[in-house]
Amino acid sequence: IELANKGVQGLQPYQPGKPVEELERELGISNIVKLASNENPLGPSPKALAAIEKVLPELTRYPDGAGFRLRSAIAEQLGVAANQVTLGNGSNDVLELIARAYLTGHSASLYSQHAFAVYPIVTQAIGAQHIVVPAKNWGHDLEAMAAAITEKTRVIFIANPNNPTGTWLTETEVRAFLDQVPERIIVVLDEAYTEYVSEAEFPNGITLLNDYPNLVVTRTFSKAYGLAGLRVGYSVSNPQVADILNRIRQPFNVNMMAQEAAIAALADTDYLRKGVELNQQGMAYLESEFKRLGLSYIPSVGNFVCVDVGRPAGPVDQALLHEGVIVRPVGAYQMPNHLRISIGTMAENQRFIEALEKVLG
Ligand code: PMP
Numbered sequence: 001i002e003l004a005n006k007g008v009q010g011l012q013p014y015q016p017g018k019p020v021e022e023l024e025r026e027l028g029i030s031n032i033v034k035l036a037s038n039e040n041p042l043g044p045s046p047k048a049l050a051a052i053e054k055v056l057p058e059l060t061r062y063p064d065g066a067g068f069r070l071r072s073a074i075a076e077q078l079g080v081a082a083n084q085v086t087l088g089n090g091s092n093d094v095l096e097l098i099a100r101a102y103l104t105g106h107s108a109s110l111y112s113q114h115a116f117a118v119y120p121i122v123t124q125a126i127g128a129q130h131i132v133v134p135a136k137n138w139g140h141d142l143e144a145m146a147a148a149i150t151e152k153t154r155v156i157f158i159a160n161p162n163n164p165t166g167t168w169l170t171e172t173e174v175r176a177f178l179d180q181v182p183e184r185i186i187v188v189l190d191e192a193y194t195e196y197v198s199e200a201e202f203p204n205g206i207t208l209l210n211d212y213p214n215l216v217v218t219r220t221f222s223k224a225y226g227l228a229g230l231r232v233g234y235s236v237s238n239p240q241v242a243d244i245l246n247r248i249r250q251p252f253n254v255n256m257m258a259q260e261a262a263i264a265a266l267a268d269t270d271y272l273r274k275g276v277e278l279n280q281q282g283m284a285y286l287e288s289e290f291k292r293l294g295l296s297y298i299p300s301v302g303n304f305v306c307v308d309v310g311r312p313a314g315p316v317d318q319a320l321l322h323e324g325v326i327v328r329p330v331g332a333y334q335m336p337n338h339l340r341i342s343i344g345t346m347a348e349n350q351r352f353i354e355a356l357e358k359v360l361g
Contacts, residue, residue, distance in 0.1 A: 005105070007127035014117060017326060029324045033348045036328045038163065038193075038304045040226035041344040042278065044261070045271040048227060051264035052257045063256035070259045073266050074234060078206050084236050086245040089253045091192055091220040091233025096122045097245045098155060098216060098235070102186050103128040107154040112140045114165050114333050116190065119157040128154075138298050138306075139167030142177040149181065156181065159190040160205070161197060164330045164340045166300020171203035178212045186241070189217045192233075193302040195224035195272060196279055202301070206236055213238045221258075223303060224275055225265040230258040279303045282343035289353045293360070298338070306330060306338040309360065313339045316359055323355035 003009055017036050024032050064070075067087040075082040088094035099122035103109060108129040111119045115132075123130045129152065133145045140158060149156075158177075161168040169177075174189070181187055189205040205217035220233035232254050235245065254262075265271070283305060290297045290307055297307040309316045317329040317339060328340040341352060 005125075005127040007105070007124035011121060011124050014121060015332075017328075020326070023321070023326070027322060027324075029322075032324045032326060033344065033351045034326045035342040035344045035348060035352055036326045036340075037228070038223055038302070038342045039228050040223060040275050040303075041342075041348060042226060042271070042275050044226045045265045045268040047264040047268045047271070048225075048261035051260040055256055055260045058256060061256070063252055063254065063259055065251040067254055067259055070232075070254070070263050071234075073263050074236075077266055078236060080206060080209070080236055081239065083239045084209070084242050086235045086237070086242045086249065087254045087259075088218075088233045088235070088249075089255075089258075090222060090231040091190070091218045091235070092118050093231075093253055094218050094233055094235045094245070095119070095157070095188065095190070096125070097249055098186060098188055099123055099126050099128070100248055101244050102154050104154075106152065108150065108152040109155040109157060110145060110148060110153050111157040112145065112162070114138060114162065114335065115157060116159050116163050117332065123155075135165075137167070138165040140169060142169065142173055146177055146180040149185065153185055156185060156187045157190060158188065159192065160203070161193050161300065161302045163192065163302065164304065164306055164328070164333055164335070164338075165298050166302045166305055167298065168197065168199065168202060168301045170201040171208075172201070174203050174205075174208065175211075178208065178215065181214065183214045185214060187212070187215050188235075189215060191217055192220045193223055194219065196276055196303050197301045198276075198280075199301060209236065209238065213240075216241060221262045221265060224272055225262070226271070226275065227258070227261055227265055230255070230261055232258040232262045278345065279343050282346065282349050285346065285349055286341065286343065286353070293357060304340050304342045306335065306340045308337050309339055309356075311337060313337055316356075319359040320352075320355050323358060325352050325355045327352070 105127040113135040216237040222228035
């Protein structure tokens with residue numbers, strides 16, 4: 001059957017890790033540690049769990065298709081209007097909405113080398129072209145990205161901090177870039193990991209929205225809010241862009257449990273703080289252990305860090321798996337010697353370091 005959209009032909013399915021239970025059965029190991037998907041090691045907020053339990057009897061109904069209460073809660077917390085918020089089935093869903101709304105087969109998206117894997121997927125799914133700009137010191141080279149803009153460019157994706165590298169851009173850098181981008185181009189500032197960042201120079205994308213009508217900030221409940229399995233994320237933009245995204249959004253794209261849990265998680269500031277503190281401790285531990293082992297790593301402000309294992313990372317990854325530790329090889333991101341490790345609990349981080357030390361000899 002001939003594909004009308006040739007872009008799809010060039011796509012490889014996103015490769016998620018195997019379920020932990022399946023791996024445990026396959027390898028005959030019982031206590032596998034998964035540090036592979038930048039999830040929150042604390043488990044979900046108890047308040048989110050209680051909210052889910054409360055809504056269970058309602059599951060025979062459709063969820064609120066407009067996500068009124070969740071959008072209001074997000075808007076209130078961020079100091080924006082509810083008509084600026086677009087909900088998604090994970091922020092991936094919002095990234096796809098943006099691609100569907102603003103890209104065509106005759107246009108192009110632009111993003112950096114080592115950028116998040118979903119940007120090429122949503123671009124090629126539309127049949128649009130993509131311009132990939134070489135990274136600088138593993139991070140975004142914004143000057144080169146501005147210079148790479150063409151007549152065809154319609155969407156620019158920037159993750160701050162970036163996954164998988166953990167690199168970040170200052171407010172000054174982001175503003176200088178946005179100043180150079182023509183207003184006809186949508187700039188997506190993907191802030192999936194923003195809650196983890198404490199650097200003073202790190203921008204809050206929401207505060208840039210008034211100055212840049214073409215800016216779309218995306219965020220998620222999958223990371224610091226600990227709800228990856230529920231799939232809920234959102235964008236904040238000017239109301240005209242939100243209106244466009246909401247026109248093409250599937251009416252019930254965020255399910256009832258996700259909406260209720262997200263509202264509860266948003267209010268659970270204790271949970272958020274604990275997770276961020278745990279992450280800081282874990283990151284400090286891993287950094288010091290990498291130094292002790294003489295391994296270089298890419299300094300990261302996210303809840304993950306890429307370490308250079310000094311040899312092709314694929315076999316190291318497999319050997320770690322046999323020690324019961326799942327991490328993420330990032331060869332597909334043109335980082336053949338790096339492994340990305342999500343920060344876990346202290347016990348999980350220690351398990352990983354012990355396994356790594358053993359595997360590397
Ligand atoms: N953006 C970035 C940079 C990410 O790393 C991720 C998660 N891997 C997402 C967006 C999407 O997260 P979700 O769809 O779970 O909201």
